[in-house]
Structures are given as structure tokens and as C-alpha cells.
Amino acid sequence: MSDRVAPADPALAVPGDGSLCGRPVVVATRALNSWAEVDLDVLDANVRALRSAVGPGVELIAVVKANAYGAGVAGIAPALEAAGVERFAVVWVAEALALRELGVRRPILVLGHAHPADAAKAVSHDITLTLDNLDLARALAVAAQARGVEARVHVLVDSGLHRDGVTLDEAVALAEAARHLPGLVVEGLSTHMANADDADDSFSDDQHALFAEAARRLPWIAYRHTANSATALRRPEMRYSGVRLGLALHGVVPENTPHPDVQPVLSLKARLARVTDVAPGEGVSYGLTWRAARPSRAGLVPVGYADGWRRSLGNRGEVLVGGRRCAMVGRVCMDQFVCDVTDVPGATVGDEVVLLGCQGRERLTAAEVARAADTIPWDVLASLQARLPRLFVRDGVVQRVAGRT
Ligand SMILES: *Cc1c(COP(=O)(O)O)cnc(C)c1O
Numbered sequence: 001m002s003d004r005v006a007p008a009d010p011a012l013a014v015p016g017d018g019s020l021c022g023r024p025v026v027v028a029t030r031a032l033n034s035w036a037e038v039d040l041d042v043l044d045a046n047v048r049a050l051r052s053a054v055g056p057g058v059e060l061i062a063v064v065k066a067n068a069y070g071a072g073v074a075g076i077a078p079a080l081e082a083a084g085v086e087r088f089a090v091v092w093v094a095e096a097l098a099l100r101e102l103g104v105r106r107p108i109l110v111l112g113h114a115h116p117a118d119a120a121k122a123v124s125h126d127i128t129l130t131l132d133n134l135d136l137a138r139a140l141a142v143a144a145q146a147r148g149v150e151a152r153v154h155v156l157v158d159s160g161l162h163r164d165g166v167t168l169d170e171a172v173a174l175a176e177a178a179r180h181l182p183g184l185v186v187e188g189l190s191t192h193m194a195n196a197d198d199a200d201d202s203f204s205d206d207q208h209a210l211f212a213e214a215a216r217r218l219p220w221i222a223y224r225h226t227a228n229s230a231t232a233l234r235r236p237e238m239r240y241s242g243v244r245l246g247l248a249l250h251g252v253v254p255e256n257t258p259h260p261d262v263q264p265v266l267s268l269k270a271r272l273a274r275v276t277d278v279a280p281g282e283g284v285s286y287g288l289t290w291r292a293a294r295p296s297r298a299g300l301v302p303v304g305y306a307d308g309w310r311r312s313l314g315n316r317g318e319v320l321v322g323g324r325r326c327a328m329v330g331r332v333c334m335d336q337f338v339c340d341v342t343d344v345p346g347a348t349v350g351d352e353v354v355l356l357g358c359q360g361r362e363r364l365t366a367a368e369v370a371r372a373a374d375t376i377p378w379d380v381l382a383s384l385q386a387r388l389p390r391l392f393v394r395d396g397v398v399q400r401v402a403g404r405t
């Protein structure tokens with residue numbers, strides 16, 4: 001990971017007509033094959049919009065697992081902390097430690113399974129773990145006492161998802177046993193919904209009833225949380241102490257969910273590496289699964305499935321070149337794919353290709369790409385690999401670069 005400020009040289013400005021896309025980014029991308037632009041001003045605005053959507057008295061718990069949904073935790077987490085989110089959540093202890101290394105000072109909750117061997121590290125970096133067994137509680141108590149501090153844990157109730165967490169009765173027994181261990185503070189009680197963004201989310205009512213029962217039996221656990229982005233926006237009664245926001249922070253709203261005033265934070269871009277003629281009947285890429293029906297121009301895009309750009313998008317997805325939608329033709333390879341630029345007059349090597357985001361009057365969203373790839377927007381974003389440089393932008397100027405450039 002390199003950390004440097006790119007020169008704000010107007011000669012390096014990427015021309016854009018700005019019609020839909022706002023201010024063009026002033027950045028030295030001329031020599032980049034592909035990159036992600038992460039707009040931190042948009043992220044700030046999304047935090048404000050989500051805070052006003054969930055209302056006062058509800059903390060924002062920023063879920064920054066999986067490299068902050070592919071956007072690059074190195075730029076996203078410090079920006080979210082500066083924007084005032086109260087807490088962070090990740091899935092693995094190692095992700096929490098990485099947040100501390102980035103300088104994050106707010107409370108960090110590990111949502112996933114932790115081991116007694118993680119206790120000392122968690123305590124020394126003030127990381128809150130999700131408790132699912134008493135061995136972990138005992139190890140945390142020992143580590144906390146050794147350092148003369150308190151270790152905090154949250155108990156996750158499985159209210160019907162049948163994934164992680166413990167049953168209602170187990171949660172009560174575990175919390176009561178952990179409560180009496182010296183050095184251990186059972187701070188939080190949580191659950192997670194199974195049908196949060198389904199058209200029919202009535203099962204959330206059943207889950208909520210079970211969670212309310214857990215809260216009634218554990219009235220001394222004051223901090224309660226149940227909601228991901230969809231639940232937070234759909235279910236005011238389930239916001240409790242804080243809402244665990246992932247996707248919505250990135251400006252992508254789950255289906256069947258009221259749309260707050262958020263915008264996509266991440267754009268994925270590349271430059272045409274080569275433009276070639278393809279005669280009628282000739283094929284393109286492995287297996288020659290696409291054949292030209294007319295004299296065609298094939299544009300080579302240096303992004304592949306090793307970057308997280310799905311192989312299932314071959315012959316199905318679209319990209320933007322010259323402000324126009326161009327079909328992805330042939331199979332996606334590990335490091336590159338081909339698009340049909342026949343209808344883009346003058347398309348040439350070095351032209352900007354937009355895979356996610358805006359160009360001229362067109363926009364490609366994560367939801368649209370997800371549909372074409374037969375998956376969900378979370379998967380499209382979280383799949384983006386570390387090989388792609390992340391340019392973190394404010395006021396149209398790159399503030400920080402993560403990854404190889
Ligand atoms: C990932 C995750 C979230 C965030 O979900 P979004 O739908 O992206 O907001 C919340 N809670 C838990 C337990 C998660 O694993």
C-alpha cells in the first residue's frame with residue numbers, strides 16, 4: 001500500500017463533459033490500466049443522509065468488513081471516523097486490528113467467530129468481540145485482568161437466521177455467566193435478520209419478537225442492535241441503540257427498501273489497452289463464444305475476474321465508452337475482457353472505460369451489474385480485489401492512493 005498525494009496538475013485532468021457525473025477527477029490516471037475512484041465527499045454526504053434517515057439517538061455502526069465492501073478500508077475508515085460514525089464493525093479480529101493500525105479510535109465490534117487465543121490481542125487493542133461461548137469469556141476476563149482494563153463483548157442471539165449466534169436460552173445463560181467474570185463487561189445484545197430486503201419481510205416481525213424477549217430477560221444489557229441497511233431503513237422499530245450500515249454507506253440501497261438521499265461512492269474505471277478490427281464471422285476471446293455479425297471494432301479492457309469482475313458477465317454485461325453503452329463480448333479472462341466499440345466513433349487506445357459509475361449521460365450501477373452477473377450488489381462490490389488501485393478523492397483531487405499504481 002502506498003500513501004501519497006498525486007499531483008493536482010490541470011494538464012493531467014481527465015476530460016469529462018460533467019453532464020451527469022459532477023466534477024471530473026484531477027488525477028494522474030493516464031498511466032493506469034484500471035482503478036477505482038472512491039469519492040469521500042459522497043461518502044460524507046451519505047453519512048449525513050443516513051443519519052437523518054434513522055433519526056436522532058441512533059448510533060451509526062459502520063460495517064467496513066471485506067476491505068470496506070471493496071472500496072478500500074484504508075481510505076474509507078478514516079473518512080467515516082472523521083464524518084462522525086460512532087462505531088465500526090468488521091467480521092474478523094484481524095480486520096479489527098487493521099482498523100486500529102489505520103488509526104481508528106472509535107469502538108470496533110467483531111461480528112464473526114473469535115477464539116480464546118484472540119483474547120489478549122482484542123483486549124490490548126480495545127476490540128469488542130461477539131461472545132458465543134464461555135471459554136472465550138473466560139480468556140477475555142483473564143486478559144483484561146492482566147492488563148488492568150475491561151473487555152467488552154456483545155451477545156448475538158440467533159432469532160431465526162440459523163447462521164451464527166446462540167439461541168435465546170443460551171444467550172441468557174451465557175450473558176448471566178459472563179456478567180460475573182471480573183474484567184468482562186457484557187455491553188451489547190444483537191441479532192440479524194434473514195429477510196431484511198425481501199419483498200415479504202414479515203419474518204422480521206417473528207425475529208423481532210424473539211429479540212424483544214431476549215432483551216426483556218437481559219434488561220441490564222443496555223446496547224441493542226438488530227438492523228443492517230435494509231432493516232434500518234424499513235423498520236424504525238428495530239433501530240434500537242445503533243444500526244449496522246454497510247451497503248447503504250456506499251450509496252447502494254437494497255431492494256424493497258426506501259431510498260434515502262445517497263449516491264454511489266465507488267466508480268470502477270479502466271483505459272482501452274487496444275482497439276482492433278474483427279471481420280464478420282470472426283470470434284473473440286477464449287472459446288470464440290462471440291462472433292462479429294458485421295465489421296466490428298473490439299476494445300480491450302484490462303480488468304478481469306482476478307480483479308473481481310465476474311466471469312459470468314461475459315456476453316451479458318455492458319461498459320461505457322465515449323458516453324455510450326458497449327456490450328462485453330466473449331468470455332471474461334483472468335486479467336482482461338473485450339467490449340464492442342463499433343458504435344463509438346473514434347474509440348482508441350487510452351480512452352476511459354467505465355465499468356461502474358458515470359460517463360456522460362449514462363450510469364452503470366452495482367445493482368445493474370449484479371443482475372447481469374446473476375448475483376447481488378454486495379457481491380459485486382466486495383469482490384473487487386486489492387490489485388485495483390483505489391484513488392480516494394475529495395473536491396475532485398486525489399487525497400490518497402491505496403494499492404499498486
Ligand atoms: C455485513 C453485515 C451487516 C451490514 O449489512 P448491509 O446490508 O451491507 O448493511 C450488518 N450486520 C451483520 C451481522 C453483517 O454481517
